[in-house]
Amino acid sequence: MVAYxxxxxxxxxxxxxxxxxxxxAVGSHVRIEQTEYRFDLPAAVEQVLRTxxxxxxxxxxxxxxxxxxxxxxxxxxxxxxxxxHNTVYNGKKVRVVSVQAPxxxxxxxxxxxxxxxxxxxxxxxxxxxxxxxDFLIALATLVIxxxxxxxxxxxxxxxxxxxxxxxxxxxxxxxxxxxPEEARPLVGALNGxxxxxxxxxxxxxxxxxxxxxxxxxxxxGLQAHTELALAQPIPEACRAQLEQVHHATIRTAxxxxxxxxxxxxxxxxxxxxxxxxxxxxxxxxxxxxxxQAMARDVDLGFELEAAxxxxxxxxxxxxxxxxxxxxxxxxPRGGRVTVRTGxxxxxxxxxxxxxxxGIAPPxxxxxxxxxxxxxxxxxxxxxxxxxxxxxxxxxxxxxxxIGDAAAGGxxxxxxxxxx
Amino acid sequence: xxxxxVEDDAPLASGLQRILEAEGHAVDVTAHGEEAxxxxxxxxxxxxxxxxxxxxxxxxxxxxxxxxxATDKAGPLPVLVLTARDAVDDRVRGLDLxxxxxxxxxxxxxxxxxxxxALLRRSQAHGGPRIAHGPLTLDTVARRAFLRGEPLExxxxxxxxxxxxxxxxxxxxxxxxxxxxxxxxxDDLSPNAIEVYVSRLRSKxxxxxxxxxxxxxxGYMLEEFK
Numbered sequence: 004m005v006a007y008x009x010x011x012x013x014x015x016x017x018x019x020x021x022x023x024x025x026x027x028a029v030g031s032h033v034r035i036e037q038t039e040y041r042f043d044l045p046a047a048v049e050q051v052l053r054t055x056x057x058x059x060x061x062x063x064x065x066x067x068x069x070x071x072x073x074x075x076x077x078x079x080x081x082x083x084x085x086x087x088h089n090t091v092y093n094g095k096k097v098r099v100v101s102v103q104a105p106x107x108x109x110x111x112x113x114x115x116x117x118x119x120x121x122x123x124x125x126x127x128x129x130x131x132x133x134x135x136x137d138f139l140i141a142l143a144t145l146v147i148x149x150x151x152x153x154x155x156x157x158x159x160x161x162x163x164x165x166x167x168x169x170x171x172x173x174x175x176x177x178x179x180x181x182x183p184e185e186a187r188p189l190v191g192a193l194n195g196x197x198x199x200x201x202x203x204x205x206x207x208x209x210x211x212x213x214x215x216x217x218x219x220x221x222x223x224g225l226q227a228h229t230e231l232a233l234a235q236p237i238p239e240a241c242r243a244q245l246e247q248v249h250h251a252t253i254r255t256a257x258x259x260x261x262x263x264x265x266x267x268x269x270x271x272x273x274x275x276x277x278x279x280x281x282x283x284x285x286x287x288x289x290x291x292x293x294x295q296a297m298a299r300d301v302d303l304g305f306e307l308e309a310a311x312x313x314x315x316x317x318x319x320x321x322x323x324x325x326x327x328x329x330x331x332x333x334x335p336r337g338g339r340v341t342v343r344t345g346x347x348x349x350x351x352x353x354x355x356x357x358x359x360x361g362i363a364p365p366x367x368x369x370x371x372x373x374x375x376x377x378x379x380x381x382x383x384x385x386x387x388x389x390x391x392x393x394x395x396x397x398x399x400x401x402x403x404x405i406g407d408a409a410a411g412g413x414x415x416x417x418x419x420x421x422x
Numbered sequence: 423x424x425x426x427x428v429e430d431d432a433p434l435a436s437g438l439q440r441i442l443e444a445e446g447h448a449v450d451v452t453a454h455g456e457e458a459x460x461x462x463x464x465x466x467x468x469x470x471x472x473x474x475x476x477x478x479x480x481x482x483x484x485x486x487x488x489x490x491x492a493t494d495k496a497g498p499l500p501v502l503v504l505t506a507r508d509a510v511d512d513r514v515r516g517l518d519l520x521x522x523x524x525x526x527x528x529x530x531x532x533x534x535x536x537x538x539x540a541l542l543r544r545s546q547a548h549g550g551p552r553i554a555h556g557p558l559t560l561d562t563v564a565r566r567a568f569l570r571g572e573p574l575e576x577x578x579x580x581x582x583x584x585x586x587x588x589x590x591x592x593x594x595x596x597x598x599x600x601x602x603x604x605x606x607x608x609d610d611l612s613p614n615a616i617e618v619y620v621s622r623l624r625s626k627x628x629x630x631x632x633x634x635x636x637x638x639x640x641g642y643m644l645e646e647f648k
Binding site: 215216217218219220221222223224225226227228230231234252253256286289290293294297302303304305306307341 | 441507526527533637639643
């Protein structure tokens with residue numbers, strides 16, 4: 004549209020010039036007789052002047068004093084000193100020019116008006132002529148931009164695919180190497196954010212470690228003193244109550260441990276992943292478990308084969324400890340519990356088997372819920388153990404399965420993904 | 423025995439002190455790492471129970487300084503580290519710095535006293551030529567064993583197996599570890615051979631109340647003599 008005005012101007016000027024010529028021709032027919040102005044326009048001449056292929060032409064002749072001499076007396080004159088204007092006459096849009104024609108010693112004013120058909124046609128044609136190429140150029144530009152942008156954004160799409168494919172706990176920085184120059188600041192900003200989030204998660208880890216310390220030390224004191232008191236000769240009534248306190252202390256300590264483990268198993272709170280062998284993990288803990296088993300008169304055995312996995316050592320140890328604790332807790336006196344690690348079809352696994360009452364199939368899904376305990380279960384568990392194991396397994400992309408042991412008890416196994 | 427407890431939680435420290443005094447030990451308590459380092463440098467202790475989470479100088483630093491200064495006296499000073507943290511790193515770091523054992527709070531007192539006894543026994547075994555376990559005595563220099571004062575006949579490999587188990591009373595010793603310890607005695611040994619030696623040891627020791635527990639699929643444990 005910007006191209007329209009400058010190029011249309013010479014054309015409209017040419018049309019105005021034609022009207023000026025008509026005005027001069029009309030003016031040449033004014034004569035002065037004594038003091039009277041006379042106007043004689045032969046019909047044939049008027050015919051020629053008024054004829055146009057597209058437009059009606061009007062004229063109006065006025066004396067130097069402004070008196071009407073001839074023509075269309077209603078034709079509006081341009082305002083002020085203007086020599087031309089657009090106006091309306093007989094209900095049509097007209098272009099009117101004002102011409103000074105010599106009349107004796109002074110000049111008469113001749114107005115010549117013309118309807119605007121050919122001017123408007125000119126504008127329309129002009130518009131079409133100038134806009135059509137514009138339109139084509141715009142279209143071509145659009146197509147080029149479309150493909151260009153699409154191609155240019157491909158690295159960004161790859162970037163967003165990479166981010167989408169990440170697990171919730173993966174806070175490693177994004178590799179900026181594959182990103183286009185323009186996206187580097189974005190990747191930088193994202194990495195900054197990831198760094199902040201993992202810093203927050205490290206702060207949380209420190210908080211948890213401190214919370215553990217704050218909680219466990221007084222519990223250790225409480226346990227020490229109740230055990231001391233229980234070792235003294237005290238009245239039976241007191242002893243029973245003290246034993247309750249002692250049990251509650253141990254349960255509280257275990258619950259605190261479990262809540263901390265659960266918090267640490269949350270996505271984003273996880274520690275570093277390292278390569279390790281479940282066999283070695285079990286061997287390190289075996290000592291403590293065997294003493295627990297001896298206290299319960301349970302035969303704790305091991306069938307340990309190499310089971311390499313990548314994971315969080317603390318969490319995997321916690322998962323295994325929870326499974327062993329459950330098995331010991333629900334085994335009868337003189338029962339057998341077996342801890343197994345190894346590889347099956349290339350998948351590392353760990354499992355714990357007991358010869359306790361087992362878990363009925365309808366309950367197997369529910370026991371994985373936090374705080375759920377199978378109705379009628381003896382003992383003092385919190386119902387958190389298997390929920391923790393499930394969270395930890397899920398965090399490692401591993402699957403948790405509850406089944407029947409060969410000896411009739413329960414078998415809980417975690418199978419890890421390849422690699 | 424003379425023990426030093428370094429623990430800033432007063433109720434826990436006093437509880438530990440009373441329990442260990444009831445076991446017949448002389449027990450000193452401090453809440454400060456600096457004091458512990460100073461005391462260990464000036465006086466002779468048989469064992470230190472050291473909390474990691476101390477104010478100011480933490481347990482790791484205390485451990486580092488104890489290990490840096492107290493090597494010249496009669497044998498290394500055993501250190502049992504207590505921690506309320508559960509980070510695996512803490513355990514590894516503690517053992518790397520030379521802690522002899524490691525317990526996570528809270529713990530049962532019988533477990534603590536058992537570990538203290540085991541550590542004291544081990545350090546004495548390092549220090550002297552004689553190891554005692556209930557009615558059993560091993561003279562490691564003369565390589566002779568006595569049961570209730572009577573000489574006990576042991577084959578060379580039986581002796582080696584018993585020595586390994588006795589060094590780690592109340593701890594599981596894997597069959598692999600036993601094989602490694604006994605391997606110096608000649609040709610390669612199968613796990614089955616170890617079973618044979620253990621069963622011979624049992625038949626000689628069990629009448630005196632000394633029990634070797636089998637940990638199925640793993641190894642053996644010499645139980646505490648009661």
